Amino acid sequence: MKLSVTTKSIFLNSICLLYILLFVYAAVSKLLDFENFQVQLGQSPLLSAYASEVSYFVPLIELVVALFLAVNRWRFVGLLASLMLMLMFSSYIFIVLHYTSFVPCSCGGILEKMSWNQHLVFNLFFVLLALLALAFYSGLHQSKNRIIKGAPIAGIISISVLSSIGFMIALFLNSEGIIHHENPFIRRYPQHPILLMHQMDLKFNSYYFAGYRKGKIYLGNYTNPLQLLSMDSSLNNRQFDKISFDVKNRFFQRVTIGIRDSFFYLKDGTVPTVFMGSTSNWKLSKELKGIPFFTLAEAIDTANLVFRANNGKEYANVLGLFRSSQVPKVSYNPHLLQRQIDGVFDTDGILLYSEKTKKIVYLYFYRNEFIVADINSKLIYRGHTIDTTTKAKIKVAYLKNQTERTMMAPPLVVNANASICQNLLFVHSKIKGRYENDLLWKQAAIIDVYDLNRNIYLLSFPIYNSGEKKIDSFWVTATHLYAILGNELMVYELKSILKKEINNVRLKER
Template sequence: MNSQRSRKNLVIQLVSYLFVLLFVYAAISKLLDFQNFHVQLSQSPLLSVFSSWIAVLVPIAELFTAILLIVPSFRLWGFYFSLILMGMFTVYIYIILHFSSFIPCSCGGVLEKMSWNVHLLFNLIFIVLAIWAILLCSKGNESNNFIGRHLKHIKIICFCLVFSAVSITMLFLSSENIMHYNNPFIRSYPVHAAEFIYEIDLKFNSYYFAGSDEKKVYLGNYTNPSQVLVIDNKSRQIKKVRILFNPDKILFKNVTISVRDSSFYLFDGSVPKYFQGSLKNWKINNEFNGFPYFTKAVPLDDVSAVFRSNNAKNSANVLGIYNASDESGKIRYKRDLLERQTDGIFDTDGMLMYSSKLEKIVYLYYYRNEFIIADKLGSLSYRGHTIDTIKNVKIKTASLKNDTERTISSPVYIVNAHSAIYKNLLFVNSKIRGRNEIDKLWERSSIIDLYDIKTNKYLLSFPVYHIGKKGLRSLTITEENLYALIGKTLVVYKFSDIIKKEILSH
């Protein structure tokens, strides 16, 4: 009898020592590299919103549990706390592997040395050890069967496991909702969301993206408007084409080329002129008469376009729809879309885009965390927000030449610098740092935030790395790739399944 009791005590001590070793090692590892642990937690798809207090609470809980296990009179409580902690860690890993949008880097102590699947098995083994130790610690009653003798402790074990599962699940659901819809400005960085594959030296920095499709990317040239570079997505071959066009002495000032479907469009809002041609022969064959002066324009289809002009009061920006087939009036201004905060000019400046798949117009402000989604006719669908907290523009303006000109009189505080749209995905190059973000990442790259405009949801972020001191100046998207202009170089990134599965997945 004494021999059996001695073996039981020996097992209890060995299990308790294993847990003490595990928790002390894990807690000290986290505390010694607390900043890295905090950053890794902030990038977790489950806990990023709560990373600040979880980063402190977890090592404290581990050390507290280790102390309980060391003191014999509190050892049973220590095993219960051990069961709760290991249950939480196990449920966390299970959700990461099966329900998370991506699998993050591991964080803290032993976990860094194991894969997620191995650590899941490791945790399950320790859960079994904790349950075994609890049952060995329990004195039981006089019942003849095992369950009857240990019913009280079995109930507590079940409560601990259910509590662990429910608490982590609730954190996950709450974090998902906050991150995607009520974000406190914490970015989510999946590992290898977009990977560099190749680059092309264009020799000049005057190129811009004129358009792209599943087979080709088109580059216009500001200094040579009649020339277009056509890049094959698969073979990577570059072809130069020349637009066949006799402008008839039109004094163009700022020609832009845009490619959509089987057509290309040549326009200059300062003239104003807007032409259409075919990609088959790169020849202009149609002019859209009656087009107003504009500062930006994006083709919608073969007969219509969305544009921005200074036609509003005090030369403020306004969006409009041009439709050559509309007999009642080719031009319809949508004066309720752009909302002014100061002057109506600089504060409403932004980027104009169009998703042909969803037939949605997108306007993203430069200086505030807002974008506008409208249908093809210019009717507002909704106003969305980027995840940063800059709701109001941080610029001051001044009048020149007897109030005939306006200029910015304070340093420009850009929120959204560049953007591109592909089907339901809006790619935004943000200039605003989020919480817990590493200095070197911002020094070496341009951060791209990804949004689903169909569900008005933030998805994830990833970096596009600089070349030397040159940063991103433009981007375009295809189903497989991100194309970025960085200085004189065209850089191509390939999307992982994390991004590709988000394309019209909802």
């Protein structure tokens, strides 16, 4: 049916009015809640690297396009810009839904009430309206408008469509590279990567994680070092195991228990000693003799150990290996830990070992760096957490003729704790990132996740406080995250977004 000039003009004006209302409303909504808008852009898997620029340009462009649509002389430019904007918004949603690792929050205003699929349909509807309006406009004004005079309207629209979609694809690819490899300290918070399933009162706040084996988490107790508490992920089948210990003439000061595979390890670096035994009977059966004094130690297997000692230059921290079957049994790699100030406090950190990938990981407390080494203590690479603290912010005082050292002031803690699960490193960060809510940091601990195989940052998530109790330590398995908050034990289920990243290493190994 052929429409009259009057009907086309009415349709054209109505579409322009709808677009003006949409863009003005969207721009004003963003500006009225600008801080939240920036936070949402910062969490976007597509725009986070450009959140600052986009947060200013998008409302401005929407208002400018609305102005163009209101002026007859510039209406064609306004309609073409409207088409390109809606195509960009639609491409953004399509990429988010199908090609990103997680789906962020919506964009504010009344549109925030829509699901992402509903939002996509809404945008595509306005794309069709823009195409229809352009067709009406070209029929009514082609002979008068110098911009489209002599130029095929189909060609102009085709170029606009391709350039809009291509721009969003290029933006996505570039943003992914920046966030994963050159992160400007912008965290990504996907929706519900973990879900609280169970919690229990441990009665005491002296528990720590000893290890995990065959679906059971094991907790050691600093005040009762020879007793272990174990349970499954549902916090059922609770069991207390007592280690048989009759070693004499040893004056232990700080005994800790670690579990690796079907063996347990009793460690005390002040003696120094490491005993081991089977978890089938909890009896000590072997001592790893010849170990030097150490401050941290992780068993690699029943014959080998990685440890940290103060045997470096000026008693600085150094990482070493103990191999019971070799001569000499002890070897050091003085190049792994890098001194910045004193070699002790500035290199303090957390020692981890991934049995699945056979990697040693050392995470510094006071700077944004971690070390990944193989089981021969050979450096694989130096990775960085996403914050910007490259140098430890500590002050050290020397006492008793330079024989003792202490902190002069409270240090800036960058990484408070960590856990490793196969190829993933989970870090409890203490540094607030860009576009992050102050209230969130008061209510929760922030965990950042890194893929050690690819040396990239993946995502972040909060672990909320339990009243006044904050997280002390945590342990991650392939299916669950366990956290101790004071005297409470929390069990969280890992959702698909995290399980998929853990499963990636399994697929590669096959």
